[in-house]
Amino acid sequence: MARETRSLICINCPLGCPLEVVVDGGEVLSVTGNTCKRGETYGRKEVTNPTRIVTSSVPVVGSAIGRMVSVKTASDIPKEKIFDVMAALEGVQMTAPVEIGDVVVADVAGTGVDVVATRRA
Amino acid sequence: MESRDIVIIGGGPAGLAAAIAAHEAGCTDVLVLERDVQLGGILNQCIHNGFGLHTFKEELTGPEYAARYVDRARELGIECRLGTMVVELTPEHVVWTVSPDRGVHAISAKAVILAMGCRERPRGALNIPGFRPAGIFSAGTAQRLVNIEGEMPGREVVILGSGDIGLIMARRMTLEGAHVACVAELMPYSGGLKRNIVQCLDDYGIPLLLSHTVTRVEGINRVEAVWVAEVDESLRPIAGTEVRYPCDTLLLSVGLLPENELSRDAGVELSPVTRGPVVDDALQTSVEGVFACGNVLHVHDLVDYVSQEAAAAGRAAARYVANSSSEAESQTEGTREDERCLSVVAEGGVRYTVPSTVYPARMDEKLLVRFRVDNVYRDRFVSVYVGNKRVWHRKRRVMAPGEMEDVSLKRADLEAAVGATTIRVTLEEE
Numbered sequence: 029m030a031r032e033t034r035s036l037i038c039i040n041c042p043l044g045c046p047l048e049v050v051v052d053g054g055e056v057l058s059v060t061g062n063t064c065k066r067g068e069t070y071g072r073k074e075v076t077n078p079t080r081i082v083t084s085s086v087p088v089v090g091s092a093i094g095r096m097v098s099v100k101t102a103s104d105i106p107k108e109k110i111f112d113v114m115a116a117l118e119g120v121q122m123t124a125p126v127e128i129g130d131v132v133v134a135d136v137a138g139t140g141v142d143v144v145a146t147r148r149a
Numbered sequence: 150m151e152s153r154d155i156v157i158i159g160g161g162p163a164g165l166a167a168a169i170a171a172h173e174a175g176c177t178d179v180l181v182l183e184r185d186v187q188l189g190g191i192l193n194q195c196i197h198n199g200f201g202l203h204t205f206k207e208e209l210t211g212p213e214y215a216a217r218y219v220d221r222a223r224e225l226g227i228e229c230r231l232g233t234m235v236v237e238l239t240p241e242h243v244v245w246t247v248s249p250d251r252g253v254h255a256i257s258a259k260a261v262i263l264a265m266g267c268r269e270r271p272r273g274a275l276n277i278p279g280f281r282p283a284g285i286f287s288a289g290t291a292q293r294l295v296n297i298e299g300e301m302p303g304r305e306v307v308i309l310g311s312g313d314i315g316l317i318m319a320r321r322m323t324l325e326g327a328h329v330a331c332v333a334e335l336m337p338y339s340g341g342l343k344r345n346i347v348q349c350l351d352d353y354g355i356p357l358l359l360s361h362t363v364t365r366v367e368g369i370n371r372v373e374a375v376w377v378a379e380v381d382e383s384l385r386p387i388a389g390t391e392v393r394y395p396c397d398t399l400l401l402s403v404g405l406l407p408e409n410e411l412s413r414d415a416g417v418e419l420s421p422v423t424r425g426p427v428v429d430d431a432l433q434t435s436v437e438g439v440f441a442c443g444n445v446l447h448v449h450d451l452v453d454y455v456s457q458e459a460a461a462a463g464r465a466a467a468r469y470v471a472n473s474s475s476e477a478e479s480q481t482e483g484t485r486e487d488e489r490c491l492s493v494v495a496e497g498g499v500r501y502t503v504p505s506t507v508y509p510a511r512m513d514e515k516l517l518v519r520f521r522v523d524n525v526y527r528d529r530f531v532s533v534y535v536g537n538k539r540v541w542h543r544k545r546r547v548m549a550p551g552e553m554e555d556v557s558l559k560r561a562d563l564e565a566a567v568g569a570t571t572i573r574v575t576l577e578e579e
Binding site: 036037038039040041043044046066080081082083084085087093094095096098099100107110111114128146147148 | 187193196197198199202203208209210211212213216295296297298299324325342343344346347348352546547552
């Protein structure tokens with residue numbers, strides 16, 4: 029397969045570095061334009077197996093902070109599983125007290141990644 | 150009257166970072182005033198990730214980032230008065246508060262740090278013809294409804310303005326099952342961060358219509374449709390380009406304005422460009438002993454930068470308090486009027502700088518000057534001239550109005566330029 033250069037915007041942090049990833053077939057030959065190591069990792073992943081962190085909020089009962097507590101996938105999950113994660117959060121409810129890092133859904137949507145709370149409630 | 154060394158107005162990311170830094174710099178009599186019943190400010194509803202990479206070298210969500218600062222403030226024993234609204238600030242540093250516990254209560258402060266944040270531009274600030282039906286929300290209101298209240302504002306959505314909150318809400322509403330038809334942006338470039346275009350719009354196939362605006366809102370009780378038209382170079386809608394989008398919700402993400410009602414009361418000079426206070430290198434406003442940081446000073450795109458800036462304001466306020474106590478005894482340190490001051494001039498595509506004045510005798514060895522550009526620029530150099538001497542010259546591949554830039558000034562350069570009265574920050578082609 030021919031060598032091609034793909035232009036990406038790194039989404040790791042708000043700097044949004046413009047990346048150029050050179051791919052040959054399924055192999056990543058180089059990543060340039062990044063200003064940190066995360067950028068290189070993102071560039072490699074984005075052209076082979078794009079992933080995202082999913083964040084949402086779920087109802088909580090008995091908390092002083094209000095009706096909802098915010099949650100996230102503890103690490104990034106395959107991009108095509110985003111809506112599966114959202115579906116798995118449907119109907120989930122937490123009970124106070126909740127600590128940051130408490131597991132909300134273990135191994136969400138078969139990704140091997142937990143959904144955890146991101147706020148005390 | 151209650152008397153404190155430093156009173157900080159606002160318990161969001163700026164106020165907390167300022168309080169912690171002031172305390173760590175040796176000023177332990179710090180009071181934070183927060184009108185909400187909890188600390189953290191807007192971060193509580195910013196449940197998305199991407200915060201803290203610069204500060205903590207890890208990727209956090211808004212509530213997690215806030216918790217780091219709330220915990221640290223608690224560790225230091227910093228008093229934070231919640232449910233307390235500041236209604237007036239006088240030029241003499243008297244802070245008038247209202248709260249259920251104390252009623253109307255005045256506090257006299259040696260130094261005040263303004264950290265009130267910003268507000269969203271509302272619909273009333275735009276000239277969109279039509280009735281006033283339900284279903285028109287600012288993006289931040291929608292964010293609060295979905296993330297904090299657990300309510301969906303609507304199901305079929307059009308977003309006007311490509312500010313970051315609008316982009317974040319395009320994704321959030323999509324994840325919660327709504328359909329976002331498009332994001333219309335008046336300017337030929339986005340007002341938000343590039344990463345948010347990628348991960349909030351591109352990931353979900355949501356079109357970003359640049360050089361487009363909403364020309365009409367249909368519906369009397371509830372939004373039934375909005376009309377989106379292309380605009381010409383002078384931003385006027387082009388006849389015949391209107392497209393009708395049936396929808397029940399219109400979100401507005403059309404800019405943030407620093408919230409400076411209290412600053413105005415206190416006689417603080419405001420910049421017509423940022424709408425925030427005009428400050429010197431210590432982030433001190435035109436009123437002695439009143440400092441400003443965070444979004445009340447100028448709207449930031451990264452909370453990490455807010456924290457950095459606020460910490461600088463906290464340290465400066467602590468130094469001011471220490472100096473004013475020693476001054477009472479020995480009269481050693483003079484006022485700002487006695488000292489050499491250089492003004493920072495924004496030119497050639499640079500819209501503004503923070504700070505806008507620098508006192509070489511008082512500044513730290515190095516000073517970060519933040520600025521924004523007025524358009525999208527490719528392959529330009531950012532240059533800084535002290536008098537006629539160029540002290541900074543660095544190439545940037547892309548600069549956009551939505552992204553804050555910075556340059557670093559050295560005290561040695563300013564001291565060496567004897568007689569220079571200005572520092573010019575400008576863009577150059579080579």
